[in-house]
Amino acid sequence: MHKGVRLPITCPVCNADKEHLLHLFFDCRFAENCWQSVDLKYDMREAYSVSDCLLHESAIAKYEDIVSICLVLWGIWFWRNKKVWQNQWMNHAIPMEITFKVYKEWKTARKSSVDTRAMSVNGASNLKRWQPLVSGELKLNVDASFFPGHESFSVGMVLRDQEGAFVGGNVLRYSGQQL
Ligand SMILES: [Zn+2]
Known part of the structure; x- marks a missing residue:
């Protein structure tokens, strides 16, 4: 809109307000429910800058809360895009459940890859590493x-x-x- 492009500016999730950062991630009913589902609540109405507030919050929050903040923000954006591009929508509890499930799977996959690397560094792995060939070998x-x-x-x-x-x-x- 600032650049003069005519676009729908209504929040695609609730159709009740203009879509902007503060609304989509905090004020929208969907966002409020998402934050509620992880027992977090942020009042950003007085915030000068949402990103500054979140950076400040992440500097003082517990690790688990920082993870939740990132996941809720990611989840809101992901499900908002599902609605916009694929017209898919569901009750707020399910998107957040799926979002946290994706995170758990990522964590498990990351842990097993770290374990595999640690094992091979310690020589405890049965993995066979590539060895350069002696001249004349194939x-x-x-x-x-x-x-x-x-x-x-x-x-x-x-x-x-x-x-x-x-x-x-x-x-x-x-x-x-x-x-
Ligand atoms: Zn909304």
């Missing part, structure tokens, strides 16, 4: 693909020399099914 990498319900499967292979340069390759198809 290395063959093999992979196979199976698709449920198909009567055949394929095997692909690439042969490379000690410099990693391509020497040869092949793809073979066999009859048979995945057990």
Whole structure:
């Protein structure tokens, strides 16, 4: 609107007010419910700058609250975009539940990747690391693909020399099914 582009400026979530940062993330009924679902409440009506307030809050808040603040902001924006671009909407409790579930999955995935790295640093892992070849040796990498319900499967292979340069390759198809 500032640049002269004609756009709908009504909040797409509640259709009750103009959409701006303060409204969408704090004043909107949907936002209020989202904050309530994580037991947080921020009154930004007197705030000069929402981002400054949040930065100040994150400097003094407990770690769990900072995580919640980030997730609620992310969740509100994510679900607002779902409504705008895909016309999908649901009750406030479900979006927040999904948002926190995504976070838990991300945390678990991050933890297992950190654990794997720590294990390989400590030498406790069975992971085989790539080793450079001795001159004159060749290395063959093999992979196979199976698709449920198909009567055949394929095997692909690439042969490379000690410099990693391509020497040869092949793809073979066999009859048979995945057990
Ligand atoms: Zn609204």
